[in-house]
Amino acid sequence: MNYLLVDKLIKNALEEDRVYEDVTTLSIVDNKSRAQVELIAKEEGILCGMDVFSRTFEILGDVTITRYRDEGDHVKAGELVALLEGETRVVLSGERVALNFLQRMSGVATMANKAAGMLKDYGIRVMDTRKTTPGLRYLEKYSVFVGGGNNHRFDLSDMSMIKDNHILAAGGIKKAIDAVRSRYPFIKKIEVEVENLDGVMEAIEGKADIIMLDNMDTETIRRAVDFIDSRAIVEVSGNMTIERLEEMRGIKIDYVSMGKLTHSVDALDLSMKNLEILV
Amino acid sequence: MNYLLVDKLIKNALEEDRVYEDVTTLSIVDNKSRAQVELIAKEEGILCGMDVFSRTFEILGDVTITRYRDEGDHVKAGELVALLEGETRVVLSGERVALNFLQRMSGVATMANKAAGMLKDYGIRVMDTRKTTPGLRYLEKYSVFVGGGNNHRFDLSDMSMIKDNHILAAGGIKKAIDAVRSRYPFIKKIEVEVENLDGVMEAIEGKADIIMLDNMDTETIRRAVDFIDSRAIVEVSGNMTIERLEEMRGIKIDYVSMGKLTHSVDALDLSMKNLEILV
Amino acid sequence: MNYLLVDKLIKNALEEDRVYEDVTTLSIVDNKSRAQVELIAKEEGILCGMDVFSRTFEILGDVTITRYRDEGDHVKAGELVALLEGETRVVLSGERVALNFLQRMSGVATMANKAAGMLKDYGIRVMDTRKTTPGLRYLEKYSVFVGGGNNHRFDLSDMSMIKDNHILAAGGIKKAIDAVRSRYPFIKKIEVEVENLDGVMEAIEGKADIIMLDNMDTETIRRAVDFIDSRAIVEVSGNMTIERLEEMRGIKIDYVSMGKLTHSVDALDLSMKNLEILV
Amino acid sequence: MNYLLVDKLIKNALEEDRVYEDVTTLSIVDNKSRAQVELIAKEEGILCGMDVFSRTFEILGDVTITRYRDEGDHVKAGELVALLEGETRVVLSGERVALNFLQRMSGVATMANKAAGMLKDYGIRVMDTRKTTPGLRYLEKYSVFVGGGNNHRFDLSDMSMIKDNHILAAGGIKKAIDAVRSRYPFIKKIEVEVENLDGVMEAIEGKADIIMLDNMDTETIRRAVDFIDSRAIVEVSGNMTIERLEEMRGIKIDYVSMGKLTHSVDALDLSMKNLEILV
Amino acid sequence: MNYLLVDKLIKNALEEDRVYEDVTTLSIVDNKSRAQVELIAKEEGILCGMDVFSRTFEILGDVTITRYRDEGDHVKAGELVALLEGETRVVLSGERVALNFLQRMSGVATMANKAAGMLKDYGIRVMDTRKTTPGLRYLEKYSVFVGGGNNHRFDLSDMSMIKDNHILAAGGIKKAIDAVRSRYPFIKKIEVEVENLDGVMEAIEGKADIIMLDNMDTETIRRAVDFIDSRAIVEVSGNMTIERLEEMRGIKIDYVSMGKLTHSVDALDLSMKNLEILV
């Protein structure tokens, strides 16, 4: 876990929530009070973000967390996930920030798990995209991986992805590939996004490492795959839904990428309940 | 718009995406090339985040944006939202970051609009919660407002909200209210979250300014409202869905708050298409 | 104590003073030398800021501080407040920064204590304002509280305060109140600053939660209070001096606010003396 | 003016005051409204900080400031200092932060002016110390200079100042001076703080560049000065008050330094009045 | 140019040099003085960093720079590179920081140019490494490119480079390659660093994309290249000097990488001379 980054994200969220000015908790609970409280799953899903959850309380003060379930575990509604014991003020004031991270990360992992599970037995992997929440890309891509998905490029530097507007700018797929290869001859792989069979042919001619079939119907995907015939890695993309994934079974593609995994996720419902004052 | 904050968020997202190391664009497009490109809505919804979208390109270089639709407008699938004209490199490299903000903010505004619309004619307002994406609370609460919703407290300092765990810590609702009133006698309103009619009575006795009916069935809500009889503002909350909102019509409550408005939102599909090189 | 903020303030002050380039101490004392030194009050007052004082040395290295007097205590001239024992370099180089915090905070607490003490037996509380030192508001408002004063709103978001220029902009008190109530119907209290009895009447009509009687003579204050007759909380303000506070005794007001508590404070004289080299 | 630093200070203060969440102004004034407002001196003093005042509004938006009085000018109670014209929201929301800087800086300049004026005709200069407000040293030392005072060292690296605890650590004045000279043989001047005539003699023997007579009575100061006889620069210090300065007239000292100039200052009363909506 | 980063680097360097406290310039030159000054090359080399040089003065104030030579140009000793005209204070105080960037960047470009030129006609490219100055990698890699060299991976994420210690950790080259390919099946190329012919064979078996021949003598390099026979890209590395490069001519390798290009560079001598006061 990249704590240089994660600590910044947590501290930023703590300031955003003005955790140190929690007027309710400061009034009700004194400095020395200690309590225990339960972390409970309120719906079924994949748990993700427990290190971020724990680190939030660690930054705030003295809280010990006993985990009954951990990173990547399948949890059920009603299950006790962890028991927190420590400073009452810290537990109460840090709750929302810690849960906001945990719920979103678990939500992403849960959806990635569902999507990846649809295609696992067919040798096709499900990947995320760069359509992530600004500032949280590291945590969201981590959650996709924990859920069983794979990560596409992290950023614009990670590899070359030639998209429709690049092709328009370059004046053709072949020209675009040549331009990238000449400027970065060495370490960058090249992927081309194509929308029809002509595009596929041009990409093959240009020796693209990866071809992304964008927004094609299932029949066109089949024909593209036949044409490519293992001469490039094949990725399918374009408004993929969990339902649509089923149609991909049995087609010889390598990857499906889904923006939804990170841009349209439901938080997993988890909550802190049953606080008990110890001292 | 709080540009002190927004600029930090945008710059952070640009660094996260390594916009200046966009290997594809740097290879294909030269320094002096200029282009125009269309911003198009690919589904119906409420547009929100145009200032953040524009500011992203402004930070990166020289791009002029002509808006055909603006903040809060209802857009339809296929509609031309804006036309960008400027440095091709900036347009291509900044696209994803600008859209990531715009799509999320429009997604939030769209859901808030739908929810608020369900109750508008019944004098009940729909509010957000603190269940927001870490780091983006300002933008998400802004989007809720643009969509027609209202904003609950921004953070833990904004007012006092006495929740279940606080009541457990204090040893009762009355004690909790008294503690807050004694520590912050002056500027903070006090809201109490109650789960049953006993709680409502205690909150009324304690002279809470606002009572939140948490996770009650519709019949109990009605009885609580009768009992309260305008002696406090009434908020209803607890896993509210768009569907459930309908049941609230005609009940004399003031607010419904929904975590979903910010924690489980679908991004609105918008995209940059049809790039044309000008120079 | 908000250490996320306090640590930033201390580190910033240490860099400002170039504590690590203390040419005198680096020349005279070697790396391994340890010493003890006394923290002594050189005048009478209320001690405040001991946690910030201690944290400064903790950030710099290994120093143990034994406190003989603590936060909020009344200290006398000549009294031994604490004994520091640890790295000689840290003690000598950190001294000025640590004292600059402690002396200012104790100065604020001392003045707040004096002011609050004048009215304590009359049920009137003394409050600070937003006229604080840029960057130090948190520490100064904390010091007012430690000294026995109360805190008015922390910032522009905390509640609505309608002042003379707002009234001019809105075209009247009533219009101003209505505008705020319509935009923030829910969690924000509304205070109006009025300069004469007409203003008081308008504010009462508008149902302001709090009325601030600004710069009125004592007789007018009395008449305003009579008119208000408990229909709103009453705050008195305007170039309040310690002397003027006496006149407020017996008038039925709730609060007096004083800018002086934070903008025109004398530091309390404390100093580190009698260094003794141990090793 | 060091805008790299000043901009950070201003932005920090704007965030501290949550200027972008000014609930009152956002409710009352719309986006496009423009106004003018007067900056008025409410008491007599030296004006200082006008660049910081202006820069605050410049950072927030579009406001033009016409200055009738400028940096270092002597202003009288009631005088019109400047006229602001621009966005009403910016003017109202930025007011407090801009004034907090201006009032403190003018307060420092005013006290420095008074102190320096007491000794100007006697060839003695008045200096500040490092007893400044954490984070604001640059602005406070600048204000001392604008007011007519001089600046002592900025920080611990600027020169060597050997104080009582250093002498205790080194085991004598001579040893302390030698240690510094051996480690920093070149660019750093050496000042020694002495409390009695023996100290003066030792400092002279050690060839200190500057001797600070600390907390001596006037008679001892005279004898020290006679003994030094221009062999070192002479600074007098120790709880100096405006009153005490008078006694220094005619004694052959070079500098008097006063902590009070920055640690115990009364803000100068300035205020923004008579707002008039233009559009 | 990545100005988000470059501006941070420049501002940091300006603070490091305390450009706003330039005691010499502040004393000698007043606020309004304007001057011109020449930027002159004092030795032969490749000019690089002019945008950073210019940006430094732009951040500080009003200076216009007329460039007679630009990025990547070959300059001779004594040549006039640019003429600066603007605020005298800015020109004098910013000089050292601006030159420190320009001289280092030009030094890197000059060495890269010399090295790349040795092999250009032989189809072999010269690359940098990650042995860069902490904090300046972006500028140094940019300078290598301007000088005619190529850039190896930017950081540890850019591709996989399996080095000696990784092979020891994995228990063999083949195992190491398989581990990387299984974890990052998609976008990352894999390079293996080998020290002898056995390593070469194992890397070929493992289907490494790139093989780095590390610290081999020329004869072994020839034999490795024969064995590889275009089945992988070939990079040669290991304490490469300008002299050694000559031996590589005519061998069928693709790249030579040199740490020296960034870790042991002589600054190019450039200086600002002949200041003339204009106003």
Place this chain on the structure above:
Amino acid sequence: MNYLLVDKLIKNALEEDRVYEDVTTLSIVDNKSRAQVELIAKEEGILCGMDVFSRTFEILGDVTITRYRDEGDHVKAGELVALLEGETRVVLSGERVALNFLQRMSGVATMANKAAGMLKDYGIRVMDTRKTTPGLRYLEKYSVFVGGGNNHRFDLSDMSMIKDNHILAAGGIKKAIDAVRSRYPFIKKIEVEVENLDGVMEAIEGKADIIMLDNMDTETIRRAVDFIDSRAIVEVSGNMTIERLEEMRGIKIDYVSMGKLTHSVDALDLSMKNLEILV
């Protein structure tokens, strides 16, 4: 060691190298693996930067470092400098950043040691300049000191150095000195850079504390020194090479300053070898 600064530099370098995204190490080594690895000198020189080297690993995780040689030691090619034992991932991923600091710092110390050694027996000290790497001045000046050299002023505020362009701006040496002395009468020493004997005379007349003989031939230096005759400290500067230093022996100068010590340094070759997995 200034850890407030050093930690920032290290964290910045770790982010620059994306140490947490080390795709090779993350694939090959698991979370719990521990190893030992040797730090070996590959050429002769002065070791410097061991605290920064150690701190890098400390920031990343759990690694214990046993030092066989320490700060300022003379190391030989092949010598074992330290043994690292700890988390394998941390050791492998942090290696390059830690070495980049250590190699540069040791390079600077080695060159400073060589230069200072040439003149040590002749009572002449060798100093650095402000021609340092942007951002690393503190570490480079520290390395010069560890190597046996002395530090000239740290920044533009540290003392006054009147250079050729200042003299042109002021209209003469005498005028320049007077301007500085009048503005900073107190704590700043004044050095003048002169290029010929006329300049020397003017500087002596103006009572400069230090005279820098810039770019003079050895014969002129001798005559200047004769003329100065101990009335000022004498510094010699201007494209000084190790060879040229020899000519200075026996001339009565106090300091020689060399830009080369920091702007044109060869990194000392050190490397981490022979990793052995423990667990």
